Amino acid sequence: MESEYKLLSGAMVTLALATATLVVLPYMQLDNVPPSPGLKPYTEQQLRGREVYIAMGCLYCHSQQPRSQSQAPDFERGWGRAPVAGDYYYDHPHLLGTSRTGPDLFNIGARQPSVDWNLGHLYEPRAYTPGSIMPAFPFMFDLKDKAEPGDKVVNLPPSYAPPGKVVVAKQEALDLVDYLVNLNHTYPVDPGAQLPQLSPEQAAKDGVKQ
Amino acid sequence: MDTVTVLLLTFILSVTGLFVFIWSLRRSMFDDNPEAAKVIFSTGEIGHVEDPSATPEQRAGLQQVVIDSGKAVIDPSLAQQLKEELAERLEADRSTSYVCFIFLACAIVWLIAASTFGLISSIKLHDPEFLTQYAWLTFGRTRTLHLNMVAYGWCPMAAFGVAIWTLPRLLKTPLIGGRFALLGCVLWNAGLIAGLGAIAAGINDGLEWLEIPWQVSILIVLGGALIALPLVFTLRNRRVQHIYVSIWYMGAALFWFPVLYLVGKVPGVHFGVEQATMNWWFGHNVLGLYYTPIALGSIYYFLPKIIGRPIQSYNMSLIGFWALAFFYGQVGGHHLVGGPVPHWLVTLSIVQSMMMIIPVLAFSVNQHLTMKGHFKTTYYSPTLRFILLGAMMYTLSSFEGSFEALRSVSTVAHFTHFTVAHAHLGLYAFFTLTMFGAIYFVMPRIMSWEWPHPKLIIVHFWLVALGFAIYFVSLSIGGWLQGLDMLDPAKPFMDSVRVTLPYLEGRSVGGALMTLGHLVFAVHFVLMALRYGTKRVGPALLHKHRLPEQQAIAGA
Numbered sequence: 001m002e003s004e005y006k007l008l009s010g011a012m013v014t015l016a017l018a019t020a021t022l023v024v025l026p027y028m029q030l031d032n033v034p035p036s037p038g039l040k041p042y043t044e045q046q047l048r049g050r051e052v053y054i055a056m057g058c059l060y061c062h063s064q065q066p067r068s069q070s071q072a073p074d075f076e077r078g079w080g081r082a083p084v085a086g087d088y089y090y091d092h093p094h095l096l097g098t099s100r101t102g103p104d105l106f107n108i109g110a111r112q113p114s115v116d117w118n119l120g121h122l123y124e125p126r127a128y129t130p131g132s133i134m135p136a137f138p139f140m141f142d143l144k145d146k147a148e149p150g151d152k153v154v155n156l157p158p159s160y161a162p163p164g165k166v167v168v169a170k171q172e173a174l175d176l177v178d179y180l181v182n183l184n185h186t187y188p189v190d191p192g193a194q195l196p197q198l199s200p201e202q203a204a205k206d207g208v209k210q
Numbered sequence: 211m212d213t214v215t216v217l218l219l220t221f222i223l224s225v226t227g228l229f230v231f232i233w234s235l236r237r238s239m240f241d242d243n244p245e246a247a248k249v250i251f252s253t254g255e256i257g258h259v260e261d262p263s264a265t266p267e268q269r270a271g272l273q274q275v276v277i278d279s280g281k282a283v284i285d286p287s288l289a290q291q292l293k294e295e296l297a298e299r300l301e302a303d304r305s306t307s308y309v310c311f312i313f314l315a316c317a318i319v320w321l322i323a324a325s326t327f328g329l330i331s332s333i334k335l336h337d338p339e340f341l342t343q344y345a346w347l348t349f350g351r352t353r354t355l356h357l358n359m360v361a362y363g364w365c366p367m368a369a370f371g372v373a374i375w376t377l378p379r380l381l382k383t384p385l386i387g388g389r390f391a392l393l394g395c396v397l398w399n400a401g402l403i404a405g406l407g408a409i410a411a412g413i414n415d416g417l418e419w420l421e422i423p424w425q426v427s428i429l430i431v432l433g434g435a436l437i438a439l440p441l442v443f444t445l446r447n448r449r450v451q452h453i454y455v456s457i458w459y460m461g462a463a464l465f466w467f468p469v470l471y472l473v474g475k476v477p478g479v480h481f482g483v484e485q486a487t488m489n490w491w492f493g494h495n496v497l498g499l500y501y502t503p504i505a506l507g508s509i510y511y512f513l514p515k516i517i518g519r520p521i522q523s524y525n526m527s528l529i530g531f532w533a534l535a536f537f538y539g540q541v542g543g544h545h546l547v548g549g550p551v552p553h554w555l556v557t558l559s560i561v562q563s564m565m566m567i568i569p570v571l572a573f574s575v576n577q578h579l580t581m582k583g584h585f586k587t588t589y590y591s592p593t594l595r596f597i598l599l600g601a602m603m604y605t606l607s608s609f610e611g612s613f614e615a616l617r618s619v620s621t622v623a624h625f626t627h628f629t630v631a632h633a634h635l636g637l638y639a640f641f642t643l644t645m646f647g648a649i650y651f652v653m654p655r656i657m658s659w660e661w662p663h664p665k666l667i668i669v670h671f672w673l674v675a676l677g678f679a680i681y682f683v684s685l686s687i688g689g690w691l692q693g694l695d696m697l698d699p700a701k702p703f704m705d706s707v708r709v710t711l712p713y714l715e716g717r718s719v720g721g722a723l724m725t726l727g728h729l730v731f732a733v734h735f736v737l738m739a740l741r742y743g744t745k746r747v748g749p750a751l752l753h754k755h756r757l758p759e760q761q762a763i764a765g766a
Contacts, residue, residue, distance in 0.1 A: 004445050004453060004461070010231050011462035011535060015469060015499065017227065018539025021220050021558060022491035023473065023484075029552055030484045055412030057350015063625060067548040071621055073699035083550040088482035093416040096486045096549060100625035100696065101335070103703050125338070131708055133338045135349045 035089035038187030042090055042179075049179025052172045053095070056137065063097035064106040064183070080107035084189050102134055109184035118177040119154045119169050127160040140173040216554050221561060224536045231532045246452035247520040250380060250511060252295035254288025259518045261591045262654035265664050272590035276518055279583040298382065305384035306375045307656040309391050309440075313371030314649055314656075315739070316399055318732050320363025325725040327356035332721045336714040346410040354409050354421055360637065361419065361496070362402050362430065366467075368645040369504040370395070370437050373460045375652050376511055377441060380457055381448035387440040394436030401429030417485070419493040420474050427475045431468055438464040455527040459507030462535065466499040483551055487543060494542035497636060502604075503534070505644040506573065509601050512651055514580055516594045517587050522579035530572035537565040544615035547624060563615035570608040577601050592667040596647030599675065603639035610635065622697060627710060627717075628689025631682050638724075639678055646670070646731065653738060662743025666734045670727050677723025680716055688713025 042050065053059070066074040068082035075081060083106060088094055097104075112118060120127060123141050125134040143165045147153045152174060154167040161167070169177075248256065259272045331353040334340050341347040370391070378385045405422030408414060414421040422430070441464050445457075453461075474492035514521045521527060543551070543559030581587075581598065588595045610632055613619055623629060650667060654660050661667060688710040695706035737743065 007453065007458050007461060008465060010532070011465055012469075013227065014532075014535040014539055015466055015495075017220070017223060017536070018491065018495065019473060021216075021540050022542055022555065023488045025216065026484045026487040026552060026555060027480075030482065033482075054414060054416040055350075056345070056348055057354055059416070060350055060353055060418070065549050067621075071548045071617075072697055076699040077703060085483040085550055087550065091482050092485075093480075094482055094485045094489070095416065096483075096546070098418060098545060098625065098629070101627075101707070129704065131704055133335055133707055133711075135334060135338050136342045137348065138342060139345050 030085050033085045033089070036084060036086035036185075036187070036189050038189075039087060039089060039185070043182075045175055046179045046182055048172075049175035049177070050095075052176040053179060054093075056176075058105075059095045059097045061097075061099055061101035061134070062103065062105045063100055064104065065096045066104050066106055074104060077103070078107075078111055079104040080110070080186055081189070083185060086189065087185050102132075105180070105183055107184055107186055109181045110186045113181050115177055115181060116155050118180055119152070119173060120156050122173055122176070123154055123156065123167055124160050127157050137173070140170050140176075142168045142170060144168050217558055217561075220540070220558055224540070224562070224565075228532050228536045231536075232529060246454065247514075247524040249450055249452045249454045250456075250515055251518075251520070252292055252299060254285050254292040255295075255518070256520065257284040257518050258292075259516060259587075259591075261516050261593050261651065263592045263650040263661055263664075263667060264590060268590045268592070268664075272516075272587055275584065275586045275590065299379060302378040302382065302384050303375075303655050306378055306388065309385065309388040309395075310371045310375045310652065311656050311739075312392060312395055313367050313374065314653070315735075316395065317364050317367035317371060317645075317649075318735050320359050320367060321728050322732050324356055324359035324364050325721075325728045327352050327359060329718065329721050329725050331356055332714070332718045336711050336718065345412060351410055351412070354414070355406055357419070358402070358406060358409060358421060362398075362405070362422070365501050365637065365641060365645075366398070366434075367395075368642075368649065369463075369501065372508055372645060372648045372652060373464065373504055374437075374440065375656070376456060376460065376508065377444055380454045380511065381444055381450055383444060383447050383449050385440055386443040386447055390436045390439040394433040394439075396433075397429050397436065398433030401426050401433060404429070415475075417474075417489050419496060420489065424475045424477045427471065431471055431475070434468045434471065438468065454511070455521070455524070455531065456507035456511040458531050459503035459510065462531075463500050463503040463507070466503075467496070470495050470499065486546060486549065487551055487555060490542040490545040492542070494545065495539055498534070498538035498541065501637065501641045502538070505600065505641045506534075506604070508644055508648045509577065509597055509604075512593065512597050512648055513577060513601065516591055516597070516651075517581070517584045519580060519584070521576060522582075523576050526572045526576045530569040530576065533565070533569035533572065537562045537569065541566060541615065544620065545624075547615070547617055547620040560615045560617065563612050566608060566612050570605060570612075574601075574605040592664065592671070593647045593651045595671055596643050596650065600640050600642075600644030600647060603635060603643065607632065607635040607640050622690065622693035624693075625696070626689040626693040627685050627713070628693060631685035631689055634678070634685075635682055639682070643674070646674070649735075653735070657738060657741070659738060659741055660743075661734065662737050663734060666730055670730045670734070673727030673730065674724050677720045677725075677727060679720070681720030681724065684713040684716030684720065688716070 065083055066079040066081065069075045088096075112121075117128065121129070122137045124136050124138075125132040126136075141154065143162055144151070145165060147166050147168060151166075152169045154169055156167060257276065259269065259276055261269065261272060264272060330341065330347070331349060334349045334352065338349075341352075345351070374385065374388075374391060401422070405426045408423050408426060409421055413423055415423055441461055445453075445461070470492055474488065480488050510521060510527060540562040541559050543555045544563050547556055547560070549556075588598055614623055614629075614632060623632075650661070691709045691713075692706045695701050695709050696703070
C-alpha cells in the first residue's frame with residue numbers, strides 16, 4: 001500500500017460503519033421508546049442512592065437485566081421477567097452490568113423489601129448470607145455508644161453486633177437502601193405479556209432460596 | 211426498516227467494502243515476494259538477525275539457526291551499502307530515543323501500580339474482609355482502578371512508546387514533532403491521575419471502561435490527539451514508497467482511538483439501553499481497534515526483523531488488516547446477548563464475531579509460515595520468546611472470543627469469571643507479552659546500553675508465563691462451573707459463588723506470580739536506565755554513539 005490517504009480514509013469508513021450499526025441505528029430505533037407503563041421516575045433520594053451504587057462499584061458484580069425464560073432460569077430464581085427498553089427510561093447512566101458474581105438486582109426491591117435487612121446486609125453481608133463474598137461496607141455506618149434522636153439504628157444478629165456499641169446508618173447507606181428497595185420492575189409489560197407474572201408468594205420463596 | 215433488511219444490508223456493506231478496498235490495492239498483489247515486505251530491512255540486511263536483548267552467545271546461536279535453515283542468503287557485496295543505511299537507521303533511532311524513553315518509563319510505573327490493584331482486587335474476591343475499612347479500597351473501586359490503570363496507563367503508554375519508536379524506522383526518516391508527543395504524554399498522564407483520583411473518591415461516570423469523568427477525559431482526548439501528530443508529520447516526510455503493514459495497523463489505531471473515546475465520552479447524548487450498546491461498541495473496539503492493531507503491527511515488524519526474513523505473504527497481511535477493520539468494529543453487541551437490546555444488533559455482532567476468524571487465520575497462518583523452520587530461534591532470542599507467545603495467544607484469544615459470542619456459549623459464560631479470563635487472555639497474554647518483547651528489543655537501542663542481567667529476562671518470562679497459565683486455566687474452569695451452576699434452577703445462587711472459591715484463590719496465586727515478574731522487569735528497567743552493569747560489546751556500529759544527555763533522564 002502506497003497511499004496514506006487511502007489508509008486513513010479506509011480506516012475512518014470502517015469505523016463509521018461500526019458506529020452507524022452499534023450507536024446511530026440503536027439511537028434512532030430507541031429514541032422514541034416511552035417509559036414502560038408502571039415505571040415510576042426516581043425520587044431525589046433514590047437518585048442519590050443510585051450515585052452511591054455507582055460510586056461503590058456495585059455494577060461490577062450485579063447485573064440489572066434478567067434473561068428471558070427461554071435462555072436462563074432467571075425468572076425461576078425470582079429475578080423477574082425479561083426487561084424491555086422502556087424499563088430503562090429513567091436510567092442515566094445505564095447500569096445493565098456484565099457480571100453476576102452476585103445476583104441480579106433488577107427486582108431486588110420485590111425480593112428483599114426490608115430496609116433493616118438491606119442495611120444490615122451492607123454492614124456485614126455474611127451475617128445474613130453465609131459464604132457470601134460481597135465486601136462489607138463498614139465505612140457507611142457510625143459506631144456510637146448510644147443512638148441519638150433521628151438515628152437509624154441497624155438491627156444486627158447478636159453475634160455480629162459490635163459489643164457495647166450501636167451501629168447507625170450514615171445518610172449514604174440510607175440513600176443506597178432506598179434505591180435498592182425501590183428497584184422493582186415486576187409490573188407487566190407488553191412484549192413480556194406471555195410470561196407469567198411474579199407472584200408475591202414466589203418472590204418470598206425465591207428470596208429464601210437466595 | 212425491518213430486522214432482516216438491516217442485518218443483510220450491514221453485512222453486505224461490510225463484505226463489499228472489504229472487497230473494494232482490497233481491489234483498490236491490487237497493484238502487484240500477486241507478486242510472490244513483493245518489495246513492500248522488504249521495507250523493514252536495509253539493503254543486504256535480509257539474513258542478518260537483530261535482537262538487541264540477546265547476549266553475544268545468544269546472538270551467535272540465533273544467527274546460526276537462521277543460516278542453517280538455508281532460507282537466508284547473505285550477499286557480501288552489499289555489505290558497504292548496508293553499513294551506510296544502518297548509520298541512517300541509527301539516526302532515526304536516536305531521534306526517537308528521548309520521547310520513547312519517557313513513554314516506556316510511564317508504562318512501567320502504571321504496570322506496577324495496575325498489578326498491585328489487580329492483586330488486591332483478586333484477593334478480595336475470596337477474602338471479602340480484606341481491606342474493607344476505607345471506601346477507596348472497596349472491591350468496586352480497586353477493580354476499577356486496576357482496569358483504568360491497565361487500559362489508560364500501561365497499555366497506551368507502552369503502545370505509544372513502541373509505535374513512536376517503530377514509525378521512523380519503517381519510514382526511514384527521523385521522528386518529526388516529538389515535542390507534541392511529549393506534551394501529549396504529560397496531558398494524558400495528568401488526565402489519568404486526575405481520573406484515577408476521582409474514581410478512588412467515588413466520582414465516576416458509571417460506565418464500564420468509561421469511568422473517568424468526562425470533564426477530565428478532555429485532557430486524555432487532547433493528549434491522544436497530540437501524540438498522533440508526529441505520526442502525521444513523519445508520514446509526510448517519509449523516504450520510502452511502500453507503507454509497511456505495521457504502519458497501517460499502528461496508524462489506523464492512533465486515529466481510531468480518539469474518535470472512539472470522543473463518541474463514548476460526549477456528555478448528554480446517550481440514554482438507557484442505547485447507552486449500553488454504545489458502551490460495548492466502545493468497550494470492544496478499544497480492544498479491537500486500538501490495542502490489538504498496535505500489538506499486531508509490532509509483531510509484523512519485530513518477528514520478521516529478529517529472524518532476518520521478510521514476512522511470508524505480504525498480501526495475506528493486507529486481507530488480514532482490512533478484514534479486521536471491517537468486521538471487528540461491529541462485534542461489540544455480543545456483550546449484550548440476552549439483554550434488552552434490539553435483537554438484530556446482537557445477531558449482527560455474533561455474525562461479525564464469527565467473521566473475525568478470517569483476519570485471525572490470515573495473521574496466524576502468515577506468522578506460522580514466516581517462522582517455519584526457524585522455531586529454534588526462540589531458544590536464543592529473549593525478545594522473540596515474548597513476541598511469538600504473544601502472537602500465538604492472539605490466535606487463541608480471538609478464536610475463543612468468536613465462539614464465546616455464540617448464543618449457546620454466551621448463555622453459560624456471560625456474567626461469569628470466564629469472561630474475565632478471556633479478557634486477560636487478550637489484553638495480557640497477547641498484548642502485554644508482545645509489548646514486553648518489544649520493550650526488550652527497543653530499550654537497548656534507546657539507551658545504547660545492553661540489558662545488565664540477561665538472566666532476569668528469563669526469570670521475567672517464566673514468572674509471567676507460568677503465572678498467567680495458572681491464572682487463565684483456573685479462572686476459565688471456575689467461570690464455566692459458575693455459569694453451569696447459575697443455569698441450574700435446582701441449585702441456589704450461592705452454589706455458583708461457592709464453586710468458584712478455589713479457582714479464585716488459584717487466580718490470586720497466578721496473579722501474584724505475574725506481579726512478581728513485573729517487579730523483576732521494573733527493577734531490570736531501572737537498572738538499565740541508571741546504566742548499571744557492564745557495557746558488553748554488541749555490533750560495533752550500533753554502539754559508537756553514546757548519548758551523554760541520556761544520563762540526566764536516567765537519573766530522574
